[in-house]
Amino acid sequence: EADIYQTPRYLVIGTGKKITLECSQTMGHDKMYWYQQDPGMELHLIHYSYGVNSTEKGDLSSESTVSRIRTEHFPLTLESARPSHTSQYLCASSDAPGASTDTQYFGPGTRLTVL
Amino acid sequence: AQSVTQLDSQVPVFEEAPVELRCNYSSSVSVYLFWYVQYPNQGLQLLLKYLSGSTLVKGINGFEAEFNKSQTSFHLRKPSVHISDTAEYFCAVSFTHIIQGAQKLVFGQGTRLTINP
Incomplete structure (x- = not known):
């Protein structure tokens, strides 16, 4: 069984706030991905990483940024959240x-x- | 460019009836095809995947899918559904990013399967 965790599960914040979405996996996988999914729509790749210190943008343009300092951790950050996020x-x-x-x-x- | 079309956004079925969820893809290169399931408030879980060989692929929970190259389809089937099969089902096609070797999955829009008692 896969062990991949995301926190928080739900987040309601005001416009302009900085937020970080956490993602951790305990499987030692090199490759990690972030997708954005709107209700009733397909998933769109926004970021991926094929190892430590490597990150790339996906197909869907996103104002978010990611980092990969450790194999198990791949956080996503929005510097200034907006309702469109x-x-x-x-x-x-x-x-x-x-x-x-x-x-x-x-x-x-x-x-x-984002309110 | 690769693309995936799931022809039905919603499929209501009675319990113990058979079901088919349709998926068509478009790709100019060899493809690998996946079906993922998303239960309410959960992440996606792999049901099955086609890589090569037999065109009939069996997955978890009694699901199977058939790869049809001439019709560019990868329909998902189950002969008898259960209430617990209520979920969103996503078809996806995979190809390798040329430079870094990372996998890129292109997903369809999803089909919401609702099982009625």
Whole structure:
């Protein structure tokens, strides 16, 4: 069973606040991902990392930033939250060196609401 | 460019009835195909994946999917559903990012399966 954790699960904040969404995995996976998911819509990749000190932007433009200082930790930060950032954010990690054939393991998500 | 289309946004089914969730993909290169399930208030969980070989793939919880290259489809089926199968189901196609070797999954819009007693 995969062990990937996200905190907080739910967050309601005001416009202009700085927030950090936490994601941790205990499986030693090198690759980690952040997705944004709006209700009834597909997941969009916003950031990914293929190892420590490596981060890349995904297909969907996002004002958030990420860091990967430790293998197990991949936090996402919004410097100044806006209502347009309201969404669900899912973190994932993958296990095999096969890239295309990898299985991604997902955390439970953080549902962010910006007022 | 790769894309995935799930033809039904919602599928209501009675308990113990069969179900098929449809997925079509578009890709100019070899593909690997996945079905993920998302139960309420949880993250996504892998149901099954097609990498190569037999076109009929069996997954967890009694689900199976058939890869059809000529029709570019990867439909998900279950012969008899249970209340606990109520969830959102996502089809996805995978390809490798050229530079860094990281996997990129392209997801469909999802199909909400509702099982009625």
